[in-house]
Amino acid sequence: MEFIEYPDSEMMMMDLANRIAGALKACLFQHDWASFAVPGGTTPGPVFDHLSSADLDWTRVHVLLTDERWVPEDHPRSNTRLLKERLLVNRAAEAVYVPLYAEADQPEDVIGDLGDAIEAELPISVLLLGMGEDMHTASLFPGADRLADAMDKTAPPLMAMRAPGAPEPRVTLTAPVLRGAMATHLLITGAAKREALEAARRLPPDEAPVSAVLGQATVHWSP
Numbered sequence: 001m002e003f004i005e006y007p008d009s010e011m012m013m014m015d016l017a018n019r020i021a022g023a024l025k026a027c028l029f030q031h032d033w034a035s036f037a038v039p040g041g042t043t044p045g046p047v048f049d050h051l052s053s054a055d056l057d058w059t060r061v062h063v064l065l066t067d068e069r070w071v072p073e074d075h076p077r078s079n080t081r082l083l084k085e086r087l088l089v090n091r092a093a094e095a096v097y098v099p100l101y102a103e104a105d106q107p108e109d110v111i112g113d114l115g116d117a118i119e120a121e122l123p124i125s126v127l128l129l130g131m132g133e134d135m136h137t138a139s140l141f142p143g144a145d146r147l148a149d150a151m152d153k154t155a156p157p158l159m160a161m162r163a164p165g166a167p168e169p170r171v172t173l174t175a176p177v178l179r180g181a182m183a184t185h186l187l188i189t190g191a192a193k194r195e196a197l198e199a200a201r202r203l204p205p206d207e208a209p210v211s212a213v214l215g216q217a218t219v220h221w222s223p
Contacts, residue, residue: 040079
């Protein structure tokens with residue numbers, strides 16, 4: 001694990017956006033396309049704002065979420081909605097978007113087709129992750145109903161997940177997909193998440209799912 005500490009959040013967001021743009025550009029120099037997996041939530045928004053104007057051949061960048069709540073794309077809790085508002089704009093509006101949601105009552109109804117689309121994007125070229133204070137990443141939550149299955153090395157690329165306190169089902173990339181990324185960046189802010197990160201380094205993945213990816217991650221932290 002590489003740990004980078006920044007004096008403030010603004011500097012971190014700009015530096016991380018530049019690093020990701022550079023990694024994507026390097027991948028595109030060697031390959032026909034690059035896959036870029038990103039978290040939902042508001043924390044990475046400033047990174048997306050900077051990155052959306054990066055001078056890249058975005059037509060060859062395939063963007064996907066690391067996880068999604070099972071709600072329509074126009075729902076206030078939809079990660080897709082936030083992604084389309086913050087990242088898939090400006091130059092990045094030309095990127096190819098690979099969805100984790102389709103219209104169905106339950107994710108299990110369409111998880112096979114969605115998973116096949118994700119399979120075609122692997123290995124992920126550049127992976128950006130967040131982490132909760134409970135040490136979850138993507139929708140790999142401690143105590144989730146299928147966490148053990150999703151952490152297993154034989155897990156399919158995409159799984160439905162239900163967790164205590166989560167008001168709706170979710171779909172998530174599984175641990176083998178996250179571990180297989182060519183470049184991994186973890187973005188966290190604040191003292192509580194710094195403490196959670198240190199705890200995760202000492203705990204097994206079933207208690208701290210984020211620990212499954214720390215070995216190959218570059219962690220970006222600001223107070």
